[in-house]
Every structure is written in C-alpha cells, then in structure tokens.
Amino acid sequence: MRQDIIESASYLKERIKGNPEIAIVLGTGLGELAEKVEIITEIPYETIPHFPVSQVQGHKGTLIHGRLNGVELIIMNGRCHYYEGHTQKHITFPIPVLKQIGVKKLILSNAAGGANPSFKIGDVMLIRDHINLMGSNPLLGPNDDAVGVRFPSMNNAYSAEMLKLAAEIAQKNDIHLQSGVYLAMEGPYFGSAAECRMYYIMGCDAIGMSTVPETIAAVHCGLEVFALSVITDLAIVGEQDSVSHEEVLGAAAKAGPKVAKLIYEMLPQL
Numbered sequence: 061m062r063q064d065i066i067e068s069a070s071y072l073k074e075r076i077k078g079n080p081e082i083a084i085v086l087g088t089g090l091g092e093l094a095e096k097v098e099i100i101t102e103i104p105y106e107t108i109p110h111f112p113v114s115q116v117q118g119h120k121g122t123l124i125h126g127r128l129n130g131v132e133l134i135i136m137n138g139r140c141h142y143y144e145g146h147t148q149k150h151i152t153f154p155i156p157v158l159k160q161i162g163v164k165k166l167i168l169s170n171a172a173g174g175a176n177p178s179f180k181i182g183d184v185m186l187i188r189d190h191i192n193l194m195g196s197n198p199l200l201g202p203n204d205d206a207v208g209v210r211f212p213s214m215n216n217a218y219s220a221e222m223l224k225l226a227a228e229i230a231q232k233n234d235i236h237l238q239s240g241v242y243l244a245m246e247g248p249y250f251g252s253a254a255e256c257r258m259y260y261i262m263g264c265d266a267i268g269m270s271t272v273p274e275t276i277a278a279v280h281c282g283l284e285v286f287a288l289s290v291i292t293d294l295a296i297v298g299e300q301d302s303v304s305h306e307e308v309l310g311a312a313a314k315a316g317p318k319v320a321k322l323i324y325e326m327l328p329q330l
Contacts, residue, residue, distance in 0.1 A: 061149070061204060062204050062206060062207070064109070064110040064153070065110075065153070065156050065157055065160055065207075066160070067109045067110065068108055068109045068110050068111060068153070068154075068157045068160075069157050069160035069161050071108055071109050072103070072108065072123070072157065072161050073161055075101055075103060075125075076100075076101060076125045076134075076161065077100075077101075078100065078125065078132050079132065079162055080125060080132045080133050080134045080161075080162065080163060081132075081133075081162060081163060081164045081165065082131065082132075082133040082134070082163065082164070082165045082166075082167065082327065082330055083133065083134040083135070083136065083158045083163045083165070083166050083167070084133060084134070084135045084136065084166075084167040084168075084169070084323065085136045085139055085166070085167070085168045085169065085274060086135060086136065086137050086138065086139075086169055087139065087168075087169045087170035087171050087270065087271075087290070087312070092313070092316035092317065092319075092320050093128075093135070093316070093319065093320040093323060093324075094120075094124060094135050094137045096128060096320060096324065097124055097126040097127065097128045097133075097135060098126050098127040098128070099124055099125075099126040100125045100126045100127070101124070101125040101126075102122050102123070102124050102125075103122060103123045103124075103125075104121060104122050104123075105121045105122065105123065105138075106121070108123065110153060111123075111153065111154060111157075112140035112146055112150050112151050112153060112154070113140065114138050114139060114140040114141065114144065120137040120138045121137065121138045122137045122138070123135070123136055123137070123154075124136075124137055128324060128327055129324050129325070129327045129328055130327075130328060131327040131328055131330070133327070134158060134161075134163060136154060139151070139270060139274070141247070141248070141269060141270055142194055142196070142246055142247075142269070142270075142273065143246055143247040143248035143269055144248075147196075147198075148194070148196050148197055148198040148200070148273045149198045149200070149201065151198070151273060151274075152198040152273050152274055152276070152277035155274055155277040155278050155281060155283070156207050156277065156281045158283075159207075159281045159282065159283055163283065164283065164284065165219075165222075165283065165284045165285075165286070165330055166274070166278045166283045166284070166285050166286070167222075167286050167287070167323060168187075168271050168274055168275065168285065168286070168287035168288075169287070169288055169289070169290070169319060170242075170268045170270050170271045170287075170288075170289050170290070171268065171289070171290050171292040171311070171312045172185070172242065172266040172267055172268035172289035172290070172291060172292065173250065173251070173256070173266065173267045173268070173291070173292070173293045173294065173295030174265070174266055174291040174293070174294050174295060175243070175256055175259055175260040175264050175265055175266060175267055175295045176238070176240060176260070176265040176266070178238075179238055179265065179266070179291050179294070180291065180294075181291055181292065181293065181294060181311050182290075182291065182311060182314060182315045183236070183237075183238050183290075183291040183315075184235070184236075184237055184238065184288055184289070184290055184291070184315060184318050184319060184322070185237070185238040185239060185240050185242075185265060185266050185288060185289045185290075185291060186223055186226055186227070186237055186238070186239045186240075186287075186288050187218055187240070187241075187242045187266075187271070187287040187288060187289060188218055188223060188239055188240065188241065189217070189218065189241045189242075190214075190217070190241060190242045190243065190244065190271070190272045190275060191241060191242075191243040191244070191259075191262060191263065191264055191272075192244055192272050192276070193243055193244060193245050193246075193259075194244050194245060194246045194272065194273070195246055196246075197273065197276050198273050198276055198277045198280075199212075199276060199277075199280055207280065207281050208279075208280035208281045208282060209280070212276075212279050212280045213279075214275075214276065214279060217275050217276075217279050217285060218275070218285055218286060218287060219284045219285060219286050222284070222286035222326070222330070223239075223286065225326055225329055225330075226286065226288070226322060226326060227239075229322060229325045229326055229329075230322060232325075233321060233322070233325065235318050235321065235322055237322075238265070238291070240264070240265025240266060241263055241264045241265050241266075242264065242265070242266050242267075242268060242271060242272070242287070242289055243259050243262070243264035243266070243267050243268075244267075244268060244269065244270065244271060244272035244273070245259075245267060245268075245269060246269065247269035248269065250293070250295070251267060251295060256295040259295070260295075266289045266291060266295075267295045268289060271287055271289075275287065288319065288322075290311070290312050290315040290316075290319060291311075291315075292311035292312050292315070293311065
C-alpha cells in the first residue's frame, strides 16, 4: 500500500506545481463549487495510478488543482463509494495520497437524508460527530506506521475550530445551518421506515453512504477534518414516502449555492 501511495503522489507532484494545503471532496450533486475554481490543472481519476474511479451519476471524477477566493487548493470532484464493491481501504486511498503531496486540511461534503424531525430538504448540516454502521472501516488489516498509528481515536474527529468558523460565517451571510451526527450505512439503498426510525433513536440526525471512511482515513494520517451534509431527502417516518437518486441530485443542486458560499468564505481564514 505504501508503494502505491508513493507512486500516486509522485504522479501528482509532477503535475501539480504549487503547494496546496487544503483539499475538498465534493459529494453528490455538489459540483457547483468546482465551477467557481480558477483551474490550474485538472486530472481525470482514471489517469492517476491506483486511484479509485466512481461510476455513480453526479460524480465527475476529476482532481482539480486551482485557486478559489485566492486560496490554492485541491478539489476532488466526486468520490468512489463502498457500495460500488470496493474495499474501504481502496475508496479512501486518495486521502493518504493527499497528505503525501502536502495537504493538511480536508473538507468533506455529501448528500444525506434528514432523520431529525426539525430538518427540511435543502438544509445544510455541519457534521460534529458520526456513527459508522457500514460494517467495515479503512483501517482493517496491517497498519502502516508511516501513515498513522495503529489505534487512532475518533473522538473529536471533526475540527472544533473549523466548525466554529463555519457557524460564524453562516451567521454573517444569513445562511441557515443545522448541526448534528451523521450516520453512514453501506447502501446502496435508501433505508426502510423501521431502519430510519432506529437510526434516529440511536442518535443520528442525517443518514448517508459516504464520508465516514474518509474521515477515519484522514484522522489516521493526521489531517484536520471539516464535513457537512446537504439534506436532500427526509428519512423521517411519515414525512416522505419514497425517494429517487434523481430527486437527490435535484435537491443537492438547489442547495449547492449555500455550500459554495460557505466554503468560499471559509477558505481565506483556514
């Protein structure tokens, strides 16, 4: 695994002429932020050695090196998911590669179902903690001490400083934010009424199929993590009879400007 990371990082270092210390992973339907970037280099995932490639609609699958609001950064425009049949170690492979090329802070985004009865479609939720119900994690197997410690703590996995900054910027820009616990299930299906009720009783506010593996991998290799969810459907019993991927894409696209504005304003202060 270490040799694969080195090969992938070397490939990127040859093509990225700069020193980006911030990386953003864009989730389903949230590509609007990428459209605002002053692109220096754009690299398709399939050309990067050992990189996972997603086949899911709404995930473009390119790594962008550019500038946004005067800040040099990397944007991963789309991600690979566990439910596509990969191991979690494979889908999180880009995270230690980003660390290897100099990234220090990671911003994650996703589309999620709102389990909290106070949530509405189009809300943006800051993730302050998570529950992993995916049945696996990216740290299984031998540990590479050069990447991270054997038993990293997931307590306070999400940066308190970045959460505070996001809340302050949202208030100044009149962006309504929710805050809560994100639960990751393996998918690829939207949960049953009984499952969603159970998840909420367990303490989650939003339900999705990503982000947690990336957070675990990022904490393992020492990156500072900030994450948010766009509430694209309601996983609340009696509130929504059914949901489709197309509806999720549409809701994410409508909420995209709020996410773009929030991250855009945060960047210079990171």
